[in-house]
Amino acid sequence: MAAPSEDARKSARYDDLEVQVGPGGETHQVADAQHPTLTTQQGIPVADDQNSLRAGARGPTLLEDFHFREKMFHFDHERIPERVVHARGYGAHGYFETYKPLTDVTRADLFQRAGEKTPVFVRFSTVAGNKGSSDLARDVRGFAVKFYTKEGNWDLVGNNIPVFFIQDAIKFPDFVHSVKQEPDRDFPQAQSAHDNFWDFVSLSPESMHMIMWVMSDRAIPRSFRTMEGFGVHTFRLVNAEGKSTFVKFHWKPKQGLQSVVWNEAVKINGADPDFHRRDLWDAIEAGNFPEWELGLQLFDQDFADKFDFDLLDATKLIPEEILPVRRVGRLVLDRRVDNFFMETEQVAFCTQNVVPGIDFSDDPLLQGRNFSYLDTQLKRLGGPNFTHIPVNAPKCPFHNFQQDGHMAMRNPKGRVNYEPNSWSAEENPREDPLKGYRSYAEPVSGTKVRIRSETFADHYSQARQFYISQTPIEQAHIANAITFELSKVETPKIRSRVVSHLRNIDEDLAKKVAEGIRLKQMPEPATAMKPTRKDLPASPALSIVLNGPKSFAGRKVGALVTDGVDATILAALAGALKEEGAMLKLVAPEVGGVKDSEGIWHDADEKLEGGPSVLFDAVALLPSKAGAARLVTLPAARDFVADAVAHRKFIACVEAAEPLLEKAGVSSNVDAGFIPLKAPKDCKAFVTACRKVRFWDRVNAER
């Protein structure tokens, strides 16, 4: 039998595409003017990427097939360890612009000139879940910013919550073990609603302030774009004269604060587990660049001495009403990554990456973090040279004598690799006492002890202050969240112990939770090292609802449409949203789209079953009469409406949608959150109403 020819290919057409097929029917696409030649990693041109080299068309694969070997070897080694915490994240590039020089408080180069733009890379993340977990987990969000300044990289590795669970870094492994999946069963994934977490919490009263925050809507943000960020610890700024000023860092979103409600979060996780990353990607692609202002709370030792709490304790914050936040610049994210792995996955933040003019405090949590990040990245990124990866490399000139190690890409040039030396060489850097980093000369002395300072012992006062600073709906959400989580805890003693701590925070909250989990007997309040201070006033800055957006810009309306949708209303709605800077997404029974009342075709953005109302900030019900008759037969259409009502969204509806409202069991529920669209001009009123984001006054709506 004649040997089969490798050239025996025929032309074939798959609808719009012309290809070649081999004798086995496999598709071949060949290099041409638009498509460069495929090569191996060694640059060798590849003739056939569909078939391995075999002894005969049906024979065994040959060991000499270097192309197959290289391709499979590389694939086999694609994975690297995920981060031990904050594994799931999403990043983007942008810049930071300084408003005014801050020479009075810091010599940090990026703060020296008004209008100076410093490139940044930002990575947002959840903490507990694995890399493939859902975005809307109830969790803290990481908010890590790498500033590529002219005097080196400064990493502000923060969170969207200004306090933390623990006071001393030595508890971090225990805390993280407790919140991640339980070790014997490896579940639950990305959830704190389980025994181990609440067991740890119930035995760690220092976590109570943070618990109030993570059980609040802060832990289920609508978008990375609508959350604040915080450096958490007290840091130091140091000016050219060596004077130190303490600082707390804040990021204030220009988009305003906005969160989802829990029932919505649960459903978003099913409908679109990538909700937050898609949102950031879409916003940047649409030119809708998210912005935050950098805020500083600046204070000196006198303020610290007079303040009610220890500024070295990361479970405490300074209310903005006591110490206003000075806004000093803006962060704009205007460029998505080119490649997720190269940038977002390989970026390595570290609290120890500080530049001249920025320094640490003795916060024992911060001190421990300073050790942890480099250590973990050595393992995660496989060697000490991860600063050679472009996303981690400084963008200013840099020179040192560090060399070799796995994957070294830029050893010093020339003969010199040590100093002092007597060579004059191409690359021969020297230290610079004037420009170089100098640690703040803080006098330090003390007895070597393992002891927690008594100044860290008040665990409840600020937890209470946070709770009383919330609006009633937000307080209800906190009570519901704790009730939900404790209902997943199987051990009754743990549930009861948590309530014993809540009694030290707010009796009414403790009662609501106790009733919610149907506790047989109310526990005594937990022994408190320091009694709860009830005189701390509410801080309105801590509420999300009181700090919502000023406009509907950057938000999305989901319009439920069918064939025959009123063309003038649809056009008016699109126009009003565009004017506001918001987006319109069409949801239709089929993804192919609908024909409007004037016979014009509109492609749909989502098929109804894949585009539930939880994905949108507000909805519009725009079916034709015949369309509504069809929608009432579709469960997904009824859920679309019922969920929008339950989640207290603004709902615009044409008259023809009435049967759908009725079928969803909500027609009797009509309130001022429903905006009838009788004429095109009503669309503007709808968009104006949407600026409030939610119609919180809807009675008994939430499920």
Ligand code: HEM
């Ligand atoms: C003792 C306490 C802490 C320790 C030991 C610790 C340790 C770690 C470790 C090992 C990572 C993974 C880093 C990597 O693989 O690149 C990480 C990530 C992170 N940590 Fe912490 N952490 C602590 C507390 C905190 C606190 C209080 C914050 C917020 C202020 C925070 C914010 C972050 C963020 C945002 C990331 C993700 C960085 C990224 O996006 O790559 N951590 N932390």
